[in-house]
Amino acid sequence: MSVKYSQDHEWVKADGDVCTIGISAHAAEQLGDVVFVELPDTGKTFAKGDDMAVVESVKAASDVYAPISGEIVEVNSAIVDEPAKVNEDPQGAAWFVKIKMSNASELDALMDEAAYKDFAGQS
Amino acid sequence: MADADTNTLKRTPLYDLHVSLGAKMVEFAGYEMPVQYPAGVLKEHLHTREKAGLFDVSHMGQAYLTTTEAPLGSDEAHEKIAAAIETLVPAEIKKLKKGAMRYTTLLSEDGGVLDDLMITRLYRDDLQGMLLLVVNAATKAQDFALIEKRLEGVATLEIAEKRSLIAIQGPKAAAVVNRLLPGALDQPFMSVRPHYWPASGDGAYIVVSRCGYTGEDGFEISVPDSHAVLLAKALLAAPEVEPVGLGARDSLRLEAGLCLYGHDLTPEISPVEGNIAFAIGKRRREEGGFPGADRIQKELKEGPKRLRVGLKPEGRAPAREGAEIQSTDGKTIGAVTSGGFGPTAGGPVAMGYVEAGFEKTGIRVNLIVRGKPLPAVVADMPFVPHNYYRG
Helix, strand or coil, rough: CCCCCCCCCCCEEEEEEEEEECCCCCHHHHHHHHHEECCCCCCCCCCCCCCCEEEEEEECEEEEECCEEEEEEEEEEHHHHHHCCHHHCCCCCCCEEEEEEHHHHHHCCEHHHHHHHHHHHHC | CCCCCCCCCCCCCHHHHEEEEEEEEECCCCCEEECCCCCCHHHHHHHHCEEEEEECCCCEEEEEECCCCCCCCCCCHHHHHHHHCCCCCCCCCCCCCCEEEEEEEEEEECCCCCEEEEEEEECCHCCEEEEEEEEEECCHHHHHHHHCCCCCCCCCEEEEECCEEEEEEEHHHHHHHHHHHHCHHHCCEEEEEEEEEECCCEEEEEECCCCHHHHHHCCEEEHHHHHHHHHHHHHHHHEEEEEEEEEHHHHHHCCCCCCCCCCCCCCCCCCCCCHHHHHCHHHHHHCCCCCHHHHHHHHHHCCEEEEEEEEEEECHHHHHHHCEEEEECCEEEEEEEEEEEECCCCCEEEEEEECCCCCCCCCEHHHHHHHHCEEEEECCCCCCECCCCCC
């Protein structure tokens, strides 16, 4: 499946019922140099829109919201150890968490690449 | 983020240069200022500590204060202007040498800090009786109005509307400035020297101060608006120099343990509480004669009820302005006034106010970040050693 985006600048890539989630390249650029990442524990469940993680740059702290509901099945501790990775490869190696979806239909409400580009250009 | 109407914002003479360098411009103290350039805050910060960074600080207020009680150019004139300004600030100005500068505070009647500022005794013999004042951008209008009103009849204040201020900071700053303005290498720390620049032709009168706001060696150069772009470009042409925005200016001063007015110092806080008692002259501690002297002298003798201290969070999460400080048994003892990630310190650093009894280095506290206690220790400042020129 192709990558989808939330209005809070998270990206979501579904593989079966597990989604890999991170922050968009646009968000990483806006944040500037990332110096701190806090990720949830595996096993925790979130409803869509809940505060799920924290990312801080030299400028400010930002919440990362769950773009879909479900249970955390894996977290990327590499970005906790090396937050700068979030700037280097935000939509690749620097993914944040993997969530087992509880409601796959929530994916339909997310934007595709073209729609997100439009959206990010305006925000 | 404040979305102020950009039409009402002021621009410095370097605005177009910032934009051409790719700066991201933001509102700050009524001006459109560069918060960062394409290199980003982290690299700009590290570059300043390693080589030299150029900062536009033209939004700050510059003014000349001149005595009307004695003819300019005499020692008596200096004594008069020093006596006048000493009624508003607690620094030793009378004994300042020609061309020397002091960091001090403008005080309220309650001994609170209305602003922090630099006061310079001009270097030239014919300008004795004049002081150069450099104050914060956000407070300059009220500072100047207060000074003018309080010193009416003994001094006149001339705001230097048409002068820009360019800071160059970092271990390579002196070498760079010395190429344009010979003599800068040996200029004493916290002093000013006048120059004409460019040296050939119709040079502009520029005033070079060896001081700054990063903890590094460096200069602040007061230059007529007409020559500001030319000077900035000449400095940027040096291979050691990169432009640096307000973002890195803030992380640099935080690591250096320096106060940001309006955050770490406010009208409620005295210079003793603010841990800047060095801004109070030795003679003046005894004599008083400045606003709020009763409170300040009492705090000097008995210790203040609260004190600004350095704070080092354990782990990597930064604690930012407003975070509550608690004792390890959960009692509120103060708040963080500045905090963030220190790129050179390699981790989070902060400063804030704690109640008396909690100010000793090494005391363990908790900073409340996102509702959770973040363990931290009271730490010595600066977080990164100062690298000032000591001759």
